Amino acid sequence: MTAGVSAGMTVSAGMTESTAAPAMDTPPRLAVDALLDDPGTRIIVCCGAGGVGKTTTAAALGVRAAERGRKVVVLTIDPARRLAQSLGIDSLDNTPRQVAGVAGGGELHAMMLDMKRTFDEIVEAHADAERARAILDNPFYQSLSAGFAGTQEYMAMEKLGQLRARDDWDLIVVDTPPSRSALDFLDAPTRLGSFLDGKFIRVLMAPAKVGGRAGMKFLNVGMSMMTGTLSKLMGASLLKDVQTFVAAMDTMFGGFRTRADATYRLLQAPGTAFLVVAAPEADALREAAYFVERLAADRMPLAGLVLNRVHGSGADQLSAERALAAAENLEEGGIVDQESGKAGLRDSDAATPPLAEEPTRADENATVTATATVTVTEPDEGATDEGVTDGITADEITAGLLRLHAERMQVIAREQRNRDRFTSLHPEVAVAEVAALPGDVHDLAGLRAIGVRLATG
Amino acid sequence: MRAPEAEWLGSLAVSRLQVVSGKGGTGKTTVAAALALALAREGRRTLLVEVEGRQGIAQLFGTEALPYEERKIAVAPGGGEVFALAIDAERALLDYLQMFYKLGSAGRALKKLGAIDFATTIAPGLRDVLLTGKACEAVRRKDKAGRFVYDHVVMDAPPTGRITRFLNVNDEVAGLARFGPIHNQAQAVMSVLKSPQTAVHLVTLLEEMPVQETADGIEELVAAGLPVGRVVVNMVRPHHLDEEALRAAAGERRAEVARALSRAGLGGARRGGLAERLVEPLLTQAAEHAGRVELEREQRGVLEGLGLPTYELPLLGAGMDLAGLYELATELRKQGDEE
Structure with missing residues (x-):
C-alpha cells in the first residue's frame, strides 16, 4: 500500500525526500486468493507468536474462502469472546457449526477446540465402556486432560486429523495454540510417540503388572530401584494413579501414536499450506523467522508470511524530521520560511483566490476558497493570528497534525527496519501485508475487510 | 550495606516475588525487566527470571543466551544490581533431585530412561511446579548472615490466558500427590504464591482484546486466591489533538x-x-x-472499573533498547513513589 502511494507522490517535484529507509529487495507477494481458490489446498495452518492476530487471520481467511465458493471449516483454539460471537461459536460443543451471513456460493463452518472433550472422546472411542470409565475417573487423567502444557497442542492436531478424516469440507483453516514455544504443536505428537516408545513407560507399568504373570519379566533389579525412587519422589498414591492410568491406556497407545504420526504426515502433505502470521514488531518477526526455519527443517510446506497491522501514510514524502521542524516552527509562532520562494506564493495565496493561478481547478475549489476568504480577515503578517476560533489557532492544529505525522513516520521506519531484517534472512518468503485497522474486529464485515486486505496487500 | 526498609514504590515494594503476566504482544518481558531495574534501587539486588525458554531477557539486554545460572546483567542507578536466570525445567528437576535426595547418579539414570523428559513435558503440572518452585526458592534463599540474597524476584511469566493455571498448578498437584515430597513441595510453593509476599501484575495495551483478557485474568486470579498486584498499561501514545x-x-x-x-x-x-x-x-x-483515542478512552474506563492501581508506560517511538528500558524503569519508580 505504501509503495503505491509513494510512487504516485514522487510526481510532485521538490518534495522527494523520504525517511522511510529504502526498501531492500522487496519480497514476493503472497497470492492469497490463488491459495484459497486452489482446490488442491485442503488445509491452511496459521501459526505465529501470541498477540499477532492469528485467530483473526484464520477467521478472515475462512470467510473469504467461503465467499469465493469453498466449503470451509475454521478450527479456532482460543478466540477472543467477541470474535467467537461473531462466528456464532461462543458456546462450546466441540463440533463445527455453520456460520450464518456468509455470502456467495460456499459455506463457512466454525468451531472452538474443547481439549478435554476431545481427549474424552478419543478415550471413549477407543476403549470399551468399562475401561473408558476407569480412565476418565483416574485423577491423573483428569489433570492431564484439563489442559496442562502440551495437551492443547496435541488435541488441536488430533482434532485437525478428525476433521480431515470426515472429509466434509474441502478446506480446513486451523489456528494454533498460543504455545510457550512457538511450534509445540509440531512437537507434541512426536513427543508423545517418543514417550510411548521409551523405556520409562515399561518401568511405570511394571509394578502394576507384578500381580499378574506377564509383568515379571520386565522387572529386573535396576527397574525396581527405579520404581522405588519414583515412589519416593511422587508419593505412592500418585505413582499408583499414574500406573493405573498407563495400564488402562495401554491398548490405546498404539492408536494414539498411529494417529499422531498420520497427522504429522498430513501436515507435510502437498495439500497443506502453512501461513506464518506476524506483526511488524521485532519480537514477532524474530519468532516468525524461527517458524520459517523450523517448518523447513520439518519439511512442512510454507505458503508465506502474513504481516498484520502494517502502518502506512498517504504523506510519506514528508519526513518525520521535517514534519517536526515545521511543527516547532508553527508553535514558536515566528515563521521564517526556509524556502524563500514560498513567501511570494503565500502572499498571493491569501490575497487572491486560487483561480488566478490555477484556473482549471477553480470549480472544484470553490467551496474551500469561499470558506478561506471568510475566515481569513487579514494576510498572515503575524502568523498565529489567523482564524483564532474555538480557542485553538490554525497553527496549533497544524502543528498537532504534523506531530502526529512525525510519529507515524517513525513507526513506519521502525516497522521497515524489522521487516528488512526478516527479508534479509528469508528473501524467498512471500508476504501479504494487512494494513492496520483503527479498531478491533468482531463481526463478519470486519473479517471481510481483513480478507480484502489480505488478498490485495 | 543495603537499605533496610522500603518506603518507595508504595506498597508495591512489599511483595518480594513480583510476577508479570500479560497478553502476548503487550510487552510483558520489557515491563518485567523495567520493574526489576526499578526495584534494584539504592543498592538493592533483584533477580529477573524467565520460565518459557524464549530467551527474551537476553534479547532485551542484548546479551548472549542466558545459561541456567544466575548472572548479573545490569546495574541500576545508585548501585543496585539486576541478576537474571532462565529457568530450565529439566535442570531444575535434576537440581532438585540432587538437593533434596542426593540423587546425582540416579538422576542421570532417570534422564536416560526418559523419566526426566516425561516429568518436564508430559506429566501434568510437574513442569510448572518446577518453574514456580525454583522462583520461590530464590525468594526464600538467605546468605550466611541470614539476609535474603535477593530483595526481589521478578518473574517474566506465561501470558494472561495461562497465568492462573500456571501459578495454581501446585494446588492441583498437591491434591493429586496427596502425600510425599511432591505434595510437600507443592504446598510450600503455594504458601509463598498465595501470600502478600507475591503480587501478580498484568500488562495490557489500551485495546479491546488485551483489556478484556486482563479483566478475565484478574477474575481468575482472585477466584484462585492469588494476590493481584497492578495493571500496567504499556505503550501509551501521546495525544496531540482533541x-x-x-x-x-x-x-x-x-x-x-x-x-x-x-x-x-x-x-x-x-x-x-x-x-x-x-x-x-x-x-x-x-x-x-x-x-x-476514543477507543482508548473506552478501554481506560473498563480498566478503571477494575478498581486496581494502574501504572502507565509510554510508547517509545524508536523501539525498545537498553536506554528505553532505563527510561521505563525511571517511570515505574516515579509512579510508584506517587502511589
Whole structure:
C-alpha cells in the first residue's frame, strides 16, 4: 500500500525526500486468493507468536474462502469472546457449526477446540465402556486432560486429523495454540510417540503388572530401584494413579501414536499450506523467522508470511524530521520560511483566490476558497493570528497534525527496519501485508475487510 | 550495606516475588525487566527470571543466551544490581533431585530412561511446579548472615490466558500427590504464591482484546486466591489533538491548515500546491488517531472499573533498547513513589 502511494507522490517535484529507509529487495507477494481458490489446498495452518492476530487471520481467511465458493471449516483454539460471537461459536460443543451471513456460493463452518472433550472422546472411542470409565475417573487423567502444557497442542492436531478424516469440507483453516514455544504443536505428537516408545513407560507399568504373570519379566533389579525412587519422589498414591492410568491406556497407545504420526504426515502433505502470521514488531518477526526455519527443517510446506497491522501514510514524502521542524516552527509562532520562494506564493495565496493561478481547478475549489476568504480577515503578517476560533489557532492544529505525522513516520521506519531484517534472512518468503485497522474486529464485515486486505496487500 | 526498609514504590515494594503476566504482544518481558531495574534501587539486588525458554531477557539486554545460572546483567542507578536466570525445567528437576535426595547418579539414570523428559513435558503440572518452585526458592534463599540474597524476584511469566493455571498448578498437584515430597513441595510453593509476599501484575495495551483478557485474568486470579498486584498499561501514545480541533481542521478550517503548512515551509497552499496536498493525508491520519483515542478512552474506563492501581508506560517511538528500558524503569519508580 505504501509503495503505491509513494510512487504516485514522487510526481510532485521538490518534495522527494523520504525517511522511510529504502526498501531492500522487496519480497514476493503472497497470492492469497490463488491459495484459497486452489482446490488442491485442503488445509491452511496459521501459526505465529501470541498477540499477532492469528485467530483473526484464520477467521478472515475462512470467510473469504467461503465467499469465493469453498466449503470451509475454521478450527479456532482460543478466540477472543467477541470474535467467537461473531462466528456464532461462543458456546462450546466441540463440533463445527455453520456460520450464518456468509455470502456467495460456499459455506463457512466454525468451531472452538474443547481439549478435554476431545481427549474424552478419543478415550471413549477407543476403549470399551468399562475401561473408558476407569480412565476418565483416574485423577491423573483428569489433570492431564484439563489442559496442562502440551495437551492443547496435541488435541488441536488430533482434532485437525478428525476433521480431515470426515472429509466434509474441502478446506480446513486451523489456528494454533498460543504455545510457550512457538511450534509445540509440531512437537507434541512426536513427543508423545517418543514417550510411548521409551523405556520409562515399561518401568511405570511394571509394578502394576507384578500381580499378574506377564509383568515379571520386565522387572529386573535396576527397574525396581527405579520404581522405588519414583515412589519416593511422587508419593505412592500418585505413582499408583499414574500406573493405573498407563495400564488402562495401554491398548490405546498404539492408536494414539498411529494417529499422531498420520497427522504429522498430513501436515507435510502437498495439500497443506502453512501461513506464518506476524506483526511488524521485532519480537514477532524474530519468532516468525524461527517458524520459517523450523517448518523447513520439518519439511512442512510454507505458503508465506502474513504481516498484520502494517502502518502506512498517504504523506510519506514528508519526513518525520521535517514534519517536526515545521511543527516547532508553527508553535514558536515566528515563521521564517526556509524556502524563500514560498513567501511570494503565500502572499498571493491569501490575497487572491486560487483561480488566478490555477484556473482549471477553480470549480472544484470553490467551496474551500469561499470558506478561506471568510475566515481569513487579514494576510498572515503575524502568523498565529489567523482564524483564532474555538480557542485553538490554525497553527496549533497544524502543528498537532504534523506531530502526529512525525510519529507515524517513525513507526513506519521502525516497522521497515524489522521487516528488512526478516527479508534479509528469508528473501524467498512471500508476504501479504494487512494494513492496520483503527479498531478491533468482531463481526463478519470486519473479517471481510481483513480478507480484502489480505488478498490485495 | 543495603537499605533496610522500603518506603518507595508504595506498597508495591512489599511483595518480594513480583510476577508479570500479560497478553502476548503487550510487552510483558520489557515491563518485567523495567520493574526489576526499578526495584534494584539504592543498592538493592533483584533477580529477573524467565520460565518459557524464549530467551527474551537476553534479547532485551542484548546479551548472549542466558545459561541456567544466575548472572548479573545490569546495574541500576545508585548501585543496585539486576541478576537474571532462565529457568530450565529439566535442570531444575535434576537440581532438585540432587538437593533434596542426593540423587546425582540416579538422576542421570532417570534422564536416560526418559523419566526426566516425561516429568518436564508430559506429566501434568510437574513442569510448572518446577518453574514456580525454583522462583520461590530464590525468594526464600538467605546468605550466611541470614539476609535474603535477593530483595526481589521478578518473574517474566506465561501470558494472561495461562497465568492462573500456571501459578495454581501446585494446588492441583498437591491434591493429586496427596502425600510425599511432591505434595510437600507443592504446598510450600503455594504458601509463598498465595501470600502478600507475591503480587501478580498484568500488562495490557489500551485495546479491546488485551483489556478484556486482563479483566478475565484478574477474575481468575482472585477466584484462585492469588494476590493481584497492578495493571500496567504499556505503550501509551501521546495525544496531540482533541476531537473538536480535528473536526474544525477537517471542515471549515481546512484552508487555514493548508496555509499554516505553507507558512511552515512545506510548499504552496493553493489548490494543488504541495502544502494543500498534504492536508488530506494528514487529516486522514488525524482521524485515525482520534478514533484510537476514543477507543482508548473506552478501554481506560473498563480498566478503571477494575478498581486496581494502574501504572502507565509510554510508547517509545524508536523501539525498545537498553536506554528505553532505563527510561521505563525511571517511570515505574516515579509512579510508584506517587502511589
